[in-house]
Amino acid sequence: MTDASHEVARGPHHSGGVAPSALSAHRIVKRFPGVLANDEVDFDVRAGEVHTLLGENGAGKSTLAAILCGLYQPDSGHLVRNGVALHLPTPRAGLQHGIAMVHQHFRLVERFTVSENVVLGSRDLDFRLKRGQIDERVAAVAESYGLPIDPTATVGDLSVGQRQRVEIVKALYQGAEILLLDEPTAVLVPDEVEKLFENVHAMTRAGKSIVFISHKLGEVVAISDRVTVLRNGRVTGHVSGKGAADARELARLMVGRDIEMRPQRATHPIGHEVLQIRNLSLALGGVGVLSDVSFNIHEGEMVGIAGVAGNGQRELADTIAGLVTPTGGSIAIAGTMCTGRGPIHSRELGLAYVPEDRLGTGLVPSMSILDNLLLTRERSVLVDRTSLRPEAARLIDQFEIKANGPDHPARKLSGGNAQKVLLARELSGGRTTTKLLVVCSPTRGLDVGAIETVRRLLNDARSAGQAILLVSEDLDEVMSLADRILVLYRGRIVHETPGETASLAAVGAAMAGVLQGVA
Amino acid sequence: MGIPVRITFEQRGDAPRRLSLLVPMGSVVAALVFGAVFLLATGYSPLDTYSNMLSGSFATSRGVTDTLALATVLICTGVAAAFAFQMNVYNIGGEGQLYLGLIGAAWAGISLGEHLPSLVMVPLVLAVGALSGAAWIFVPAWVRSRLGTSEIVSTLLLTYVGASLVEYVIYTPGSYFRNPNTPFPQGRLVAASAKLDPFGDSRLYPTIIVSVVVAVALAWVVRRTEYGYRIKVIADSPKAAQYAGISARRTTMSVMLVSGALAGLGGALLVVGPYGKIEPSIVNLGYGYAGIVIAALARNNLAAIVVSAVLFSGLRVGGEKLQITTDTPIHIGVMLQGAILLFALGGEAFRRYRIRIVRTGVAT
Ligand SMILES: Nc1ncnc2c1ncn2[C@@H]1O[C@H](COP(=O)(O)OP(=O)(O)O)[C@@H](O)[C@H]1O
Ligand SMILES: [Mg+2]
Numbered sequence: 001m002t003d004a005s006h007e008v009a010r011g012p013h014h015s016g017g018v019a020p021s022a023l024s025a026h027r028i029v030k031r032f033p034g035v036l037a038n039d040e041v042d043f044d045v046r047a048g049e050v051h052t053l054l055g056e057n058g059a060g061k062s063t064l065a066a067i068l069c070g071l072y073q074p075d076s077g078h079l080v081r082n083g084v085a086l087h088l089p090t091p092r093a094g095l096q097h098g099i100a101m102v103h104q105h106f107r108l109v110e111r112f113t114v115s116e117n118v119v120l121g122s123r124d125l126d127f128r129l130k131r132g133q134i135d136e137r138v139a140a141v142a143e144s145y146g147l148p149i150d151p152t153a154t155v156g157d158l159s160v161g162q163r164q165r166v167e168i169v170k171a172l173y174q175g176a177e178i179l180l181l182d183e184p185t186a187v188l189v190p191d192e193v194e195k196l197f198e199n200v201h202a203m204t205r206a207g208k209s210i211v212f213i214s215h216k217l218g219e220v221v222a223i224s225d226r227v228t229v230l231r232n233g234r235v236t237g238h239v240s241g242k243g244a245a246d247a248r249e250l251a252r253l254m255v256g257r258d259i260e261m262r263p264q265r266a267t268h269p270i271g272h273e274v275l276q277i278r279n280l281s282l283a284l285g286g287v288g289v290l291s292d293v294s295f296n297i298h299e300g301e302m303v304g305i306a307g308v309a310g311n312g313q314r315e316l317a318d319t320i321a322g323l324v325t326p327t328g329g330s331i332a333i334a335g336t337m338c339t340g341r342g343p344i345h346s347r348e349l350g351l352a353y354v355p356e357d358r359l360g361t362g363l364v365p366s367m368s369i370l371d372n373l374l375l376t377r378e379r380s381v382l383v384d385r386t387s388l389r390p391e392a393a394r395l396i397d398q399f400e401i402k403a404n405g406p407d408h409p410a411r412k413l414s415g416g417n418a419q420k421v422l423l424a425r426e427l428s429g430g431r432t433t434t435k436l437l438v439v440c441s442p443t444r445g446l447d448v449g450a451i452e453t454v455r456r457l458l459n460d461a462r463s464a465g466q467a468i469l470l471v472s473e474d475l476d477e478v479m480s481l482a483d484r485i486l487v488l489y490r491g492r493i494v495h496e497t498p499g500e501t502a503s504l505a506a507v508g509a510a511m512a513g514v515l516q517g518v519a
Numbered sequence: 520m521g522i523p524v525r526i527t528f529e530q531r532g533d534a535p536r537r538l539s540l541l542v543p544m545g546s547v548v549a550a551l552v553f554g555a556v557f558l559l560a561t562g563y564s565p566l567d568t569y570s571n572m573l574s575g576s577f578a579t580s581r582g583v584t585d586t587l588a589l590a591t592v593l594i595c596t597g598v599a600a601a602f603a604f605q606m607n608v609y610n611i612g613g614e615g616q617l618y619l620g621l622i623g624a625a626w627a628g629i630s631l632g633e634h635l636p637s638l639v640m641v642p643l644v645l646a647v648g649a650l651s652g653a654a655w656i657f658v659p660a661w662v663r664s665r666l667g668t669s670e671i672v673s674t675l676l677l678t679y680v681g682a683s684l685v686e687y688v689i690y691t692p693g694s695y696f697r698n699p700n701t702p703f704p705q706g707r708l709v710a711a712s713a714k715l716d717p718f719g720d721s722r723l724y725p726t727i728i729v730s731v732v733v734a735v736a737l738a739w740v741v742r743r744t745e746y747g748y749r750i751k752v753i754a755d756s757p758k759a760a761q762y763a764g765i766s767a768r769r770t771t772m773s774v775m776l777v778s779g780a781l782a783g784l785g786g787a788l789l790v791v792g793p794y795g796k797i798e799p800s801i802v803n804l805g806y807g808y809a810g811i812v813i814a815a816l817a818r819n820n821l822a823a824i825v826v827s828a829v830l831f832s833g834l835r836v837g838g839e840k841l842q843i844t845t846d847t848p849i850h851i852g853v854m855l856q857g858a859i860l861l862f863a864l865g866g867e868a869f870r871r872y873r874i875r876i877v878r879t880g881v882a883t
Contacts, residue, residue: 323761344764353762361758367751375752375763379745 019046022209028077037063039233045209052212055230056447061213065180069101070094098177102167110156118170142169145202161192178209217247229253255449263480264459271299274436274467280329289315290491302468304482312491313471321353322346350435352426362422365411377430395424416450440471489513538870546862553858575840576833584721589832594730595785596810597828601819603778606754612674613782614807615681616652620786623651625797628709640712645787652783653776660775664768682802689799706796714795724792738821812860
């Protein structure tokens with residue numbers, strides 16, 4: 001399975017041979033009720049390197065990290081720290097051995113200041129220390145790794161990126177030599193990711209070891225000295241050498257099959273207009289959200305809306321779907337006006353809508369898959385579940401939804417499977433055959449395999465002649481799928497370009513609002 | 520470092536089915552044990568007390584019919600509470616709606632004439648009672664569904680108004696509802712055709728059938744109909760309801776009206792059954808409030824209300840008889856009811872969490 005390894009370590013230790021492991025795990029097995037989360041996993045990290053754990057959601061990355069820091073006990077297998085066998089009954093014991101974890105969900109007290117949070121739980125805190133002195137120490141630690149942070153700020157006032165910095169400073173302050181970062185980039189915007197990577201480099205230069213956990217290929221390739229790939233709790237591959245990892249190869253190891261990563265565009269000629277939007281404007285609570293938006297979508301065409309979150313994309317989708325009544329302008333679906341007539345009317349004209357919020361808006365979490373299929377369909381006074389059951393089973397099959405049949409509750413589905421249920425319902429039509437599909441952030445938070453499936457489904461829908469509006473903050477996604485790209489900035493369309501010839505620079509600039517005549 | 524053992528609560532992915540039954544039963548047992556401690560402490564024998572209560576409520580035919588008689592109205596108020604609670608609408612004014620049901624039914628029973636046959640009169644009286652209960656919740660329902668005003672406060676406040684109304688119509692000289700032939704305040708009897716006969720020489724009326732049928736029918740409505748589907752969507756995620764074009768406003772309004780009607784029906788069942796008139800002591804019996812406890816015990820499962828209402832009635836009937844036959848204070852029954860509620864709510868923790876004792880091994 002290690003066919004991809006290149007045993008030439010090009011880590012920062014050039015002084016002769018491979019540095020010894022700072023921490024290693026041997027044949028770790030961890031079982032949860034019904035799942036083997038870690039199955040004979042071997043892993044090690046050296047001083048001064050970034051070793052990435054890559055894997056899809058549920059692959060067992062967090063579990064392994066929890067074992068490495070003493071939060072969980074392995075069922076079998078053992079840890080070795082600097083050549084000595086290690087038993088970690090608690091995270092505190094892990095900390096005493098210089099191992100600290102920054103969790104996916106932060107564990108900070110919002111009402112406390114940064115330095116209060118940092119020193120919280122330190123046992124050897126000298127009670128004679130003055131607040132000012134503590135602040136100074138915290139600031140000094142932060143500074144030395146290029147983590148600018150105000151020790152007197154209240155955590156509740158900080159952004160997500162800043163809070164993550166507090167967690168890292170806390171780990172360093174407690175003397176961590178080995179930092180486990182569990183999906184640190186999941187909560188960050190691109191700018192913050194770049195900052196984080198600089199911090200990571202500062203830490204490895206100082207000889208710290210970083211275990212970086214992620215399922216995003218691009219950043220893994222960018223930051224890792226070595227990569228270990230997990231799938232279903234097993235190690236499926238190992239790549240070493242900075243830059244040696246290849247995204248396509250990693251994707252294959254992660255998912256277990258080849259992944260389509262090429263752009264996809266309409267292959268059929270586009271047909272009649274399905275959606276017509278004229279001078280649409282919307283104000284919510286007196287604040288303008290959309291102004292003078294006009295565009296059309298044709299049969300077999302996918303139009304992508306790009307933009308930084310909060311520029312009116314979601315409101316545009318909600319308005320088209322009939323959930324919000326616009327302040328001005330008109331919407332027509334398949335030639336029939338449907339402005340402000342509610343979602344059911346729009347659906348009767350052929351609208352299907354996959355909202356950004358899957359569980360809670362698109363799906364009712366406590367209900368079964370079967371009942372969720374009924375949500376946007378016509379229901380008779382007596383709900384007829386019996387006749388829908390075979391269709392539900394067929395859709396589960398056809399969309400490759402991992403579930404124990406139609407009665408599986410939606411809240412127990414993984415993100416990818418929830419999205420597939422939503423797409424299955426919306427694509428299969430209900431009140432009428434689907435003509436217009438509005439999808440918002442369809443692949444957000446999904447892993448590589450699910451992303452590929454969702455994109456294939458959208459592509460198939462386009463080939464079948466449906467008109468698609470793709471709203472996504474993932475610029476790569478819009479660039480690689482849409483036939484036409486519209487950039488929304490402060491509620492206006494500021495840029496329009498064919499997908500094929502779109503330039504990343506131009507679209508990016510438009511998203512940032514630096515284009516012709518933007519007020 | 521102390522004992523190397525720690526108790527942890529792990530959230531269960533999904534509560535096992537059997538626990539849905541075991542936990543309420545466990546709460547009852549725990550409440551009985553709790554009560555036993557108090558009985559012992561105050562010098563009564565728990566065994567004697569409980570066996571006396573049991574023979575007063577479940578172990579004799581008299582006890583059983585008395586228990587079911589009380590359950591008749593408690594099923595209604597329990598279903599009224601649970602029907603609203605399941606949609607996260609907290610109608611805690613079932614008590615007041617019950618009073619209005621009583622007044623409305625008495626009015627219909629007195630005024631709609633002697634000429635109608637029982638077969639028409641009884642359903643008519645029940646319908647008027649239910650409508651009166653619905654009318655009493657109309658304003659809270661309207662402001663809740665339009666403006667989002669808390670129904671908890673508004674329905675509760677109206678209960679006090681309802682209690683005053685009951686007293687007003689009975690204690691005011693010359694009141695339409697007051698019996699003109701007795702010098703002391705008493706309700707005027709309804710027409711004979713509006714009154715049912717009890718089973719044999721018991722105090723149990725055929726109205727129990729109405730209660731049970733209503734509970735079961737409503738459970739079916741929630742499970743099988745479009746209306747029930749809408750209720751479940753709104754209860755779980757109002758945003759999903761909006762997405763699907765389901766009007767939360769209209770459904771909330773109708774659920775509250777139905778809830779009020781059910782409590783009102785409870786009052787009407789008292790009129791066609793045991794009372795035959797307005798009985799002003801109703802304001803001291805707390806049947807509406809008991810419905811809240813019963814709903815909690817049944818975890819808002821409409822069909823399970825029947826069981827929890829019967830259980831609750833048994834405790835109360837047994838407790839009351841205890842006071843008559845022995846010198847045990849009636850408060851023991853009341854205390855047990857409170858204890859059951861507390862344990863039932865605490866028992867939720869067992870249903871939702873797995874409680875584990877973990878050896879932390881060698882303490883560091
Ligand atoms: N505390 C737990 N109890 C039960 N199952 C768990 C627990 N933690 C993780 N799992 C299961 O173990 C598997 C691996 O999970 P995890 O390590 O969190 O994956 P990853 O971090 O790679 O997404 C998953 O199937 C998950 O459902
Ligand atoms: Mg994880």
